[in-house]
Amino acid sequence: MVIDKDQKVQRGHHYAVVDEVDSILIDEARTPLIISGQGDKSTELYNQADRFAAGLRLFKTKEMDTKAEQDTVDGDYIVDEKARTATLTQSGVKKAEQYFHVENLMDPDHVTLLHHINQAIKARGVMHRDVDYVVKDGQVIIVDEFTGRLMFGRRYNEGLHQAIEAKEKVKVERESKTLATITFQNYFRLYQKLSGMTGTALTEEAEFQQIYHLDVVEIPTNKPMVRIDYPDVVYKTENGKFKAVIDQIVECHARRQPVLVGTISIEKSEQLSRMLKNRGIPHEVLNAKHHEKEAEIVSQAGKPGAVTIATNMAGRGTDIKLGGNAEFLAKAEMRRLGIPEELIIESTGFGETTDEEILSARATFQELEKKYREEIRAEEEEVKQAGGLFILGTERHESRRIDNQLRGRSGRQGDAGSTRFYLSMDDDLMRLFGGERMNSIMEVLGVDENTPIENGMLTRAIETAQSRVEERNFGIRRNVLQYDDVMNRQRELIYDQRNKVLNGENVRASIMGMIHESIETTVNRYTANDLDHTEWNMDGLREYYTGWLITKDDLRYTPQELEDKERADLTEELVGFAESVYEAKEAEYGEELMRQLERVVLLKTVDRYWMEHIDNMDELRNGIHLRAYGQYDPVVLYRKEGFDMFDGMIAAIREDTARLMLTAQLRTQEAPQHEQVAKPIATSGDGTDTNRTVRKKESEKIGRNDPCPCGSGKKYKKCCGKSESQE
Secondary structure (H helix, E strand, O other): OOOOHHHOOOOOOOEEEEEOHHHHHHHHHHOOEEEEEEOOOOOOHHHHHHHHHHOOOEEEEOOOOOHHHHHHOOOOEEEEOOOOEEEEOHHHHHHHHHHOOOOOOOOHHHHHHHHHHHHHHHHHHOOOEOOOEEEEOOEEEEEOOOOOOEEOOOOOOOOHHHHHHHHOOOOOOOOEEEEEEEOHHHHHOOOOEEEEEOOOOHHHHHHHHHHHOOOOOOOOOOOOOOOEEOOOEEEOOHHHHHHHHHHHHHHHHHOOOOEEEEOOOHHHHHHHHHHHHHOOOOOEEEOHHHHHHHHHHHHOOOOOOOEEEEOOOOOOOOOOOOOOOHHHHHHHHHHHOOOOHHHHHHOOOOOOOOOHHHHHHHHHHHHHHHHHHHHHHHHHHHHHHHOOEEEEEOOOOOOHHHHHHHHOOOOHHHOOEEEEEEEEOOOHHHHHHOHHHHHHHHHHHOOOOOOOEOOHHHHHHHHHHHHHHHHHHHHHHHHHHHHHHHHHHHHHHHHHHHHHHHOOOOOHHHHHHHHHHHHHHHHHHHOOOOOOHHHOOHHHHHHHHEOOOEOOOOOOOOHHHHHHOOHHHHHHHHHHHHHHHHHHHHHHHOHHHHHHHHHHHHHHHHHHHHHHHHHHHHHHHHHHHHHHHHOOOHHHHHHHHHHHHHHHHHHHHHHHHHHHHHHOOEOOEEOOOOOEEOOEOEEOOOOOEEOOOOOOOOOOOOOOOOEOOOOOOOEHHHOOOHHHHHO
């Protein structure tokens, strides 16, 4: 994306070591990485579509198989909870046509309106506050479904984020435009060597091997595992489950056993918190809303009688030590003593130093840690006697790895501990993927909501449901990768071309080749008839090039002369004109400036068409799956049509680059400190100037940190102003 090699921020891809490798290469890999820039200003249509969606009736379903089923539901739009999609029904379409005063919503003229309505109903029916996102400081911030952390700076694409902002009545930000995209799989496969570490990779061994060619090696525990993992208990309703969870917490709290409660959403963690307050149990809540205190909260979750409610515990990075964490207590005491934060950070370091303040801070830390370690020893023994840390899961996650990560917070380094999951038939996993079999078991047993069931058949059914979800998610990731592999080949060609330009390769020969090919293609287009040369559209060809390559008096032949001409002769004649124009420009601007002009024109043209191509490939992909109804493989068709589109893009780049190089005029001006400042003026398709840098007037002194007006992309002090600095 850069226009100068010095602006690149990545080195070569040699060796990657990935921490929490399963989180990055598996969980994150369902959606591609996108670098986006500012797009159009958001329109009032988002707010209008949201007001319309707010008045519609919602119908929820686990999955919707047929169009006939959709037509019989009692609702204006259907939410498929498994696929996480929202679709208007016939009644919803009629209401939309009345509300927006359009005759046919499905008419191609109303595609933008339909898109806004679809995103509005998805924001209302699929995306839930305090589950998928939070609203903080007037902004909609995504919550990572795997770690429970806030993902600052990330936004949903295709207008979904704007639709949620309209729903939550916060400022609707500008739309974004995709500048570059790559899947996690293809990004990490750029590395010659790839490795990583995590506590939970065995369940995904097949995917690591198949996609990344990575072997999974299990390292045995340092000390024997003594943690007790109790079988799951299942309740008929969520209400019954939560009552049992609270009773279990109260029981553990009474015997001073610390409890860590795992929830899968902020909403559920706050619901449990309210129930504990009603029972008078002191506790801490750790979720995306209290992200700043997470290390402090987790570090003390092992104190006697501590109750901590937390969303997903992946990657918290802080050990839960029985009795409490002396290091965190010592640091907290140092803060109370007024020691600056930078010295507190240095106090646990081992770097050699003679700084008296750092040495004093280290001595203070060691003294305080020793003091708290002595105090904690008795509490540690008390917790061990109570049974160690009790992990209480309130719901099974879609992925077994996330459950294993929660279990793994207890029983570390040979500590005592126990874990148990409390489930209900209302949980999303059981409801969406458990099937009718589980419900039938509950009905046969005839249990009420307060009666738990521990049944081997149920436990196996739960694990089967989880493995089904994992297989489904693997299918989604594999599907994303299959499509991106097509884009990946094209991406390699484009970025390889860019890197050659960035690395200073002389592109004059390439551009002359583009000019030659562009002229040859144009000549072929206007001279299609091989047999009768009088049928050649010479007027059209002349008109196409007049004013920027030839004059209106050029390319005029008698019928006999035209009959004797070959296409190659016309091409050579026009190439001759182009070479004359090119050489005249080079003589006028100088070789150095001409090389820079070539570089900038080529990069900007490639980038503009590549961004359009990304959008076009997205559109192609969105509809290509429908071809499966005609017994075609969508991926094969995507590959074929994608390469046709790529060829068209390359031809357009060639044509545009040739035309720009022959028509671009440089705006030159005398500069007081150096000979000449120049910048290409490129015009976009609508005739507006793009990429224009206007030099500051002499009275407006150029700041040392301003972009250099020569267009290099560097700061002034590191480019044309370097001589001033030396003076």
